Amino acid sequence: MRYIQKIGTPFEQQGKAITLAYLNRRWQHDHYVPFHYKRVDLRGMDALLVQEQQDATGPSYCCYCMRRLFLQRCAGHEANVTLEHIVPNHIDTNTQRADIVQYQRYPCLDNNHLTICHKGELPPEKTSTQITEVPYPHFVSYHNLVASCNGTMLESGSIVDSHCCNNRRGCDYVEPLFLDANGAQSIGYNPDGTLDFNDTTIDAKWFARLNLTADWLRLVRHLWYLVAQSVYTAEQVEEAISNIDLRQVIIDDIDSENLIAAWADETKTPIWTLFAEYNWFYSYYQK
Structure with missing residues (x-):
C-alpha cells in the first residue's frame, strides 16, 4: 500500500477545479438541477487521480491491491480504473454516524473539505445556494476520491470482475490507511503472499471487506x-x-x-x- 497525499499538491487544485466545474454545470439560474451519486460526470477526474497515484517509476497503482491502473486498453491490458469514494458515495448518515466520525479524523475528509450528504444526494436546503468553494458535497469532491481497480480476479479457473477493492467493498467501513504515510507503511506482505500487519491497531475485517486476503x-x-x-x-x-x-x-x-x-x-x-x-x-x- 502507498501513501496518497490529498492536500497541498498541484493535484488538489486541479481536482477542486474539476469538482467545481461539475457543480457549475448543474447550477441553472437560481438552483441546482437535481443530482446524486448515480448521475455524476466528473470529466477528467479519473485521469487526474491515476496521475496522482503514479509511483517514481511511472505506472499508477490501485489504492488498495496495488494492481497497475490503465485508463484505456494498452499493450494487451484492458482499461480497469474505477473511482473510489473513501466516504461511500451513498452513505446513510443516520445509521453510519460512527463511521463518519472515523473518516473525519483524516484532514482531507473533515468538515473543512467535505459536506457529507445523506445517501449521496444534495439535500433540499442546499439546492438554492450556489457552492463556490470547499467544502464540496462528498460524493463529487476530489478530496474524497482515489483511483481503484475494477476488482478483476481469478476464481475457480475463471476471470471475474468486481471481486475486490472498490466494487467489492460497497458501503462498508474501511480505514483509509493510504491517507496516512505511517498507516500505508504499516501494511506489509510476507513471502507467501499473506498480509503482514499489527492486529492490535489494524482490524483484519477491513481487508476482508476489500477481499485483499483472497x-x-x-x-x-x-x-x-x-x-x-x-x-x-x-x-x-x-x-x-x-x-x-x-x-x-x-x-x-x-x-x-x-x-x-x-x-x-x-x-x-x-x-x-x-x-x-x-x-x-x-x-x-x-x-
Whole structure:
C-alpha cells in the first residue's frame, strides 16, 4: 500500500477545479438541477487521480491491491480504473454516524473539505445556494476520491470482475490507511503472499471487506516474491505476455511448487496478463 497525499499538491487544485466545474454545470439560474451519486460526470477526474497515484517509476497503482491502473486498453491490458469514494458515495448518515466520525479524523475528509450528504444526494436546503468553494458535497469532491481497480480476479479457473477493492467493498467501513504515510507503511506482505500487519491497531475485517486476503491475491504476491528472488525482471514478466517461450522458461524456473504450470499455455494469456499487472510487488520484494 502507498501513501496518497490529498492536500497541498498541484493535484488538489486541479481536482477542486474539476469538482467545481461539475457543480457549475448543474447550477441553472437560481438552483441546482437535481443530482446524486448515480448521475455524476466528473470529466477528467479519473485521469487526474491515476496521475496522482503514479509511483517514481511511472505506472499508477490501485489504492488498495496495488494492481497497475490503465485508463484505456494498452499493450494487451484492458482499461480497469474505477473511482473510489473513501466516504461511500451513498452513505446513510443516520445509521453510519460512527463511521463518519472515523473518516473525519483524516484532514482531507473533515468538515473543512467535505459536506457529507445523506445517501449521496444534495439535500433540499442546499439546492438554492450556489457552492463556490470547499467544502464540496462528498460524493463529487476530489478530496474524497482515489483511483481503484475494477476488482478483476481469478476464481475457480475463471476471470471475474468486481471481486475486490472498490466494487467489492460497497458501503462498508474501511480505514483509509493510504491517507496516512505511517498507516500505508504499516501494511506489509510476507513471502507467501499473506498480509503482514499489527492486529492490535489494524482490524483484519477491513481487508476482508476489500477481499485483499483472497487466494488469488495471495498467490499473485507470492509469485512476485519468487520472481524478485530470481534472475528475471518485471519487464520480462511483461514481455512474457506475448512471448510464450519466455513465459514457459520463467514458470519452469520459479514454479517449483507447480502452482501455475498451466499458465504457460497461450489460452491462459489473460491470466498471465492480470498477474503481470501487479508488478509493484517486484520492487517491494526486492527491498
